[in-house]
Structure formats: structure tokens, C-alpha cells
Amino acid sequence: MASETLTNATLPSHQEVQDETTETESREFVKNQKRYQDLIATFPHAKGWRPKTPLIEYNGHWIVQPLLEGWLHARDFFQARPIDFIVCSYPKSGTTWLKALTFAIANRSRFDNSSNPLLKLNPHELVPFIEAEFPLYPQDDAVVDDKGNTLFSTHIPHGLLPESIWKSGCKMVYIWRDPKDTFVSMWNFFQKERSDHGPLNSLEESFDMFCQGLSLYGPYLDHVLSYWKAYQENPDKIMFLKYETIRADSLPYVKRLAEFMGYGFTAEEEEEGIVEKVVNLCSFETLKNLEANKEDIKAKKHREDIPSSFYPNSAYFRKGKVGDWQNYLTPEMAARIDGLMEEKFKGTGFFEHGE
Numbered sequence: 338m339a340s341e342t343l344t345n346a347t348l349p350s351h352q353e354v355q356d357e358t359t360e361t362e363s364r365e366f367v368k369n370q371k372r373y374q375d376l377i378a379t380f381p382h383a384k385g386w387r388p389k390t391p392l393i394e395y396n397g398h399w400i401v402q403p404l405l406e407g408w409l410h411a412r413d414f415f416q417a418r419p420i421d422f423i424v425c426s427y428p429k430s431g432t433t434w435l436k437a438l439t440f441a442i443a444n445r446s447r448f449d450n451s452s453n454p455l456l457k458l459n460p461h462e463l464v465p466f467i468e469a470e471f472p473l474y475p476q477d478d479a480v481v482d483d484k485g486n487t488l489f490s491t492h493i494p495h496g497l498l499p500e501s502i503w504k505s506g507c508k509m510v511y512i513w514r515d516p517k518d519t520f521v522s523m524w525n526f527f528q529k530e531r532s533d534h535g536p537l538n539s540l541e542e543s544f545d546m547f548c549q550g551l552s553l554y555g556p557y558l559d560h561v562l563s564y565w566k567a568y569q570e571n572p573d574k575i576m577f578l579k580y581e582t583i584r585a586d587s588l589p590y591v592k593r594l595a596e597f598m599g600y601g602f603t604a605e606e607e608e609e610g611i612v613e614k615v616v617n618l619c620s621f622e623t624l625k626n627l628e629a630n631k632e633d634i635k636a637k638k639h640r641e642d643i644p645s646s647f648y649p650n651s652a653y654f655r656k657g658k659v660g661d662w663q664n665y666l667t668p669e670m671a672a673r674i675d676g677l678m679e680e681k682f683k684g685t686g687f688f689e690h691g692e
Contacts, residue, residue: 366410373406383551386527386538398494398555407468408493415467417489417505422598424464424490427560428553429522430514431580432490436460437619439488439510442595450614456627464488467499492554495563506574510594511564514580516557516674517662520547524665544670548677558681565687581659587616 381394392399426432437460467489524543550556568577576597583590595601
């Protein structure tokens with residue numbers, strides 16, 4: 338039997354494969370969007386932080402309609418693999434920084450500090466949200482290798498993650514932040530939305546809704562608790578980090594994260610200061626001052642109806658400071674949310690080990 342010799346000319350290029358994946362994912366979402374919209378119409382609705390943007394309840398968590406459509410699509414179609422790594426978080430709790438760190442760690446052998454895509458692209462363009470972006474390939478051919486993208490992210494609570502994530506055995510990292518700073522960061526972030534969805538509620542009214550759990554992606558404390566319990570049950574698959582702790586001393590946690598991801602730093606790399614270079618490249622100050630993250634630059638999106646598409650890249654880099662809530666919240670407001678947190682995590686071992 339004669340054998341055929343395959344040449345590069347007969348094999349599809351990575352770009353052709355990526356383009357085909359892009360078209361398939363986009364077509365699949367559009368095909369199901371009407372079904373999702375009809376289903377969502379039957380769910381409970383509530384007033385959102387903006388008059389024209391209601392929150393919709395799904396299994397005890399609140400979300401806006403475009404993201405819930407994506408959430409349902411991820412539930413039905415996202416197929417995680419054992420090689421994948423998922424960055425998990427609640428909005429405004431350190432997501433952008435953690436995305437940058439995971440990308441820099443996983444790709445440090447491919448790019449040096451002068452050629453790293455983080456210098457020209459926002460971290461959200463490199464580590465896509467499974468519920469918000471279709472396709473899930475970064476749209477830069479130099480970013481993904483022949484295996485395609487293996488870094489993904491989500492704000493979905495642990496109990497509602499797509500089944501394929503926990504079935505695949507892939508690893509996850511979760512980052513949480515003081516709820517007072519999380520709220521303040523979120524409220525300021527929403528003010529930078531460029532849309533016609535009406536004015537943002539007052540800080541006091543938004544804070545009251547936040548404490549009630551009427552917030553994007555649902556009750557914040559429930560979100561943290563879902564990942565804390567999952568981490569306790571399976572610490573080999575879930576890494577649990579606190580934003581404030583990493584900000585105070587990044588190096589040891591970046592080394593731990595790299596080891597957990599399967600990209601541990603070698604002794605030679607540590608001697609050469611590679612860990613410090615990763616930390617510096619991904620620092621708030623470095624990322625904020627890059628041209629890619631300036632005021633008028635907006636990340637490429639494939640669904641213009643997604644809320645994040647209305648934010649300039651600069652909106653993701655406000656202050657990043659620990660304790661900024663003191664400039665916004667009264668002592669009574671702080672005591673209220675601290676009390677809710679104490680009650681929520683009582684008896685879970687969180688305060689002994691979660692910090």
C-alpha cells in the first residue's frame with residue numbers, strides 16, 4: 338500500500354484552526370441565545386445598581402442578562418481539559434492581577450520581558466472569561482501555542498461551575514479580598530461604564546444592596562465560602578489566596594502559585610531573579626502605566642452586549658490599595674459588613690486559615 342507524505346502545506350495552520358474555532362463558538366452561541374433569553378425571562382428579576390440594568394436570579398445568585406446568557410452557554414458547552422487552569426474570583430477582588438501572574442508564569446519560557454504580550458494587551462484579553470467571551474482563544478496568534486489556550490477565568494460561584502471543570506480534574510486558583518474594598522472597587526468601576534443604562538445608585542444604596550446579596554454574581558460572602566469549602570475538600574486541585582496577603586509580600590506566593598500550576602521556578606531561575614521579574618512585570622504600577630491600559634484603549638470583545646465591553650482598559654487599574662474603603666465607608670457601614678462576614682464564616686475554619 339502506498340503511503341502518503343503529509344507536508345505543512347496539507348495541514349491546517351494554527352491560525353486556520355483558531356479561525357474555525359472562533360466561527361464555531363460564535364455560531365453556537367447565537368444559535369442558543371434566543372433559548373437562553375426565553376428561559377431567563379422566567380427567572381426572578383430585581384432592581385440593579387443601575388435603573389435600566391436589572392439583576393436576574395439564577396440558583397440563588399444575581400447576574401445581569403448578557404452575562405447570564407454566557408453563563409448558561411458555558412454550562413452547556415465549555416469543555417475543560419486536564420491541562421487547563423482556571424482563575425476564579427468575584428469581580429474586583431484581584432482578578433486582573435492574578436490573570437497577569439498566571440499568564441506570565443505559564444509563558445515565561447516563551448517570552449522575555451521585552452516581548453511579553455502583557456506589554457501590549459490587557460490581561461483580560463489573554464485569560465478569557467468562560468462566561469463572557471466567545472471564542473475563548475486570545476485573538477493574537479503569538480499568544481497561543483499549538484495546544485491552544487489553556488488559561489481561562491470565571492466569576493461563576495463554585496457550585497455552579499460547568500460540570501466539565503470538576504470532571505476534568507483541572508486545577509483552579511481562587512482569590513478573595515476584604516469585602517469592604519471589594520465593594521468600593523466595584524462601585525468605582527461601575528461608574529466608568531460607558532453606556533446609556535442610567536446613573537449608578539448612590540454609594541449608600543449600592544452598599545445596602547451589596548450587603549443584601551443583590552450584587553453582580555450574587556452574595557459576595559457566599560461566593561467566597563463556596564470556594565473556601567471546595568478548597569478544604571480538595572486542596573490539591575484548588576489554591577486559595579487572599580489579595581491583601583499577596584500584596585504585602587508577593588514573592589513567596591508567586592512561587593507557590595507557579596509550583597501549583599505545574600510551572601515551578603528552577604533554582605537557576607530563582608538565582609537569575611526570574612521570580613522578581615515576573616512580580617515586577619505584573620505589578621499594579623507596571624500594568625497601569627502601559628499604553629495598552631490607558632484611558633482610551635478598550636479591550637477587544639466579541640460580544641458588544643457584555644458589560645465589560647463598555648469599560649476602557651484603564652478602568653481595571655484604579656488604585657489597588659489595601660484599606661481604601663476607609664475613604665468611602667462610615668464606621669457603621671464597615672461594622673455591618675464585618676458582622677456579616679463573621680456570621681457567615683463562623684465555624685468554617687476560615688479565620689484560622691483563610692487569611
